Amino acid sequence: MTNSPKTSAPADILGIGNAIVDVLARTEDDFLIANQLAKGSMRLIDEVEAERLYQAMGPATVISGGSAANTTVGVASLGGKASFIGKVRQDSLGKAFTHDIRAIGVGFDTAHAEEGPATARSFILVTPDGERTMNTYLGACQNLGPADIDPHTVQAAAVTYLEGYLWDPPAAKAAFRKAAELAHAAGRKVSITLSDSFCVDRYRDEFRALITDGTIDILLANEHELKSLYTTSDFDSAVAALRAEGPLTVVTRSEAGSIVIDGASITEVSAEPIERLVDTTGAGDLFAAGFLLGHVRGFDHTRAARLGAIAAAEIIQHIGARPEARLKDLASQSGLTIS
Numbered sequence: 001m002t003n004s005p006k007t008s009a010p011a012d013i014l015g016i017g018n019a020i021v022d023v024l025a026r027t028e029d030d031f032l033i034a035n036q037l038a039k040g041s042m043r044l045i046d047e048v049e050a051e052r053l054y055q056a057m058g059p060a061t062v063i064s065g066g067s068a069a070n071t072t073v074g075v076a077s078l079g080g081k082a083s084f085i086g087k088v089r090q091d092s093l094g095k096a097f098t099h100d101i102r103a104i105g106v107g108f109d110t111a112h113a114e115e116g117p118a119t120a121r122s123f124i125l126v127t128p129d130g131e132r133t134m135n136t137y138l139g140a141c142q143n144l145g146p147a148d149i150d151p152h153t154v155q156a157a158a159v160t161y162l163e164g165y166l167w168d169p170p171a172a173k174a175a176f177r178k179a180a181e182l183a184h185a186a187g188r189k190v191s192i193t194l195s196d197s198f199c200v201d202r203y204r205d206e207f208r209a210l211i212t213d214g215t216i217d218i219l220l221a222n223e224h225e226l227k228s229l230y231t232t233s234d235f236d237s238a239v240a241a242l243r244a245e246g247p248l249t250v251v252t253r254s255e256a257g258s259i260v261i262d263g264a265s266i267t268e269v270s271a272e273p274i275e276r277l278v279d280t281t282g283a284g285d286l287f288a289a290g291f292l293l294g295h296v297r298g299f300d301h302t303r304a305a306r307l308g309a310i311a312a313a314e315i316i317q318h319i320g321a322r323p324e325a326r327l328k329d330l331a332s333q334s335g336l337t338i339s
Contacts, residue, residue: 003275008165011157012157012159012296013158014157015068016149018086018159018166019119021093021119021122022122023122026125027125031125031133038126044135044136061320062096066120069167071246072101075292075293076078078311079327080338083156085110087112091119094119096190099172110144113143116140119140123136124281130278146171147199157188158203158296159218159292162192167202177200180215187194191220192220193221193264194221197224197228204228218250220288223251239261244248252284257269257305258309274308276317279319279320286323287312310336
């Protein structure tokens with residue numbers, strides 16, 4: 001039995017999210033402590049703090065990023081068809097972001113802002129254990145609004161996928177609600193990733209409402225985000241609460257693998273083995289790419305979660321959240337053929 005959407009679509013996944021350029025640097029825990037940064041968190045910063053942090057951090061690597069954008073790039077690398085909606089400024093970083101995402105085959109046609117804040121950037125500090133601490137200046141991202149949501153693009157995608165980080169700017173929130181309505185009207189599915197436990201803390205009630213009112217068809221989260229969603233420190237209690245009200249849900253648990261919750265059914269899938277953990281940035285994004293593409297292409301829950309695990313395993317073995325190997329080839333080598 002498969003679990004694919006009931007209607008066919010010319011595109012697999014549409015990602016809607018923050019169009020961000022990542023600035024990554026290796027650092028020690030002492031630097032985080034000295035700068036009062038909560039390890040493993042994501043915080044929003046203004047332009048002044050962005051400049052201060054950039055001057056304080058060590059040598060950096062600049063790579064196009066953004067959670068949902070990373071997912072669409074992963075879908076394309078797996079051989080799927082993806083598109084992305086996000087806002088950049090008509091500046092050097094905005095042009096770089098546009099080039100990078102289009103170069104891998106993701107459709108990106110959102111109009112660039114001609115004025116206002118600069119293109120967003122996220123300063124990602126990676127400690128020796130591979131954990132990442134993110135400091136994000138949203139810039140032009142905050143100007144994404146309902147007018148940027150193209151009905152044809154939404155209706156052409158089997159799944160419209162939102163990152164929880166997008167829930168901060170009110171206009172972007174309205175944009176997602178518009179996209180969800182368009183998707184459901186066309187018989188498509190809507191998915192969200194909770195993105196970060198600190199993000200869940202800010203919008204717990206609103207995220208819960210999206211689940212209970214039927215806006216969300218597929219939920220992706222890690223175990224920390226799920227526990228935050230249901231305000232419990234016990235994972236089993238969070239799972240039980242979700243099963244009582246939630247949609248199809250995938251919960252990632254780092255090296256412990258993942259679980260897929262589908263009503264009364266729970267499927268456990270192991271993580272893929274890796275040679276060396278380098279940087280966890282983008283692990284959840286790439287897992288989402290694999291699982292959602294597998295779901296759209298009719299994979300059962302186990303095979304879809306395995307595809308997600310393969311994509312995540314590739315990304316955590318190097319710096320940056322964009323694949324360095326062709327994910328479709330890696331999947332094929334593991335017995336998962338994507339046609």
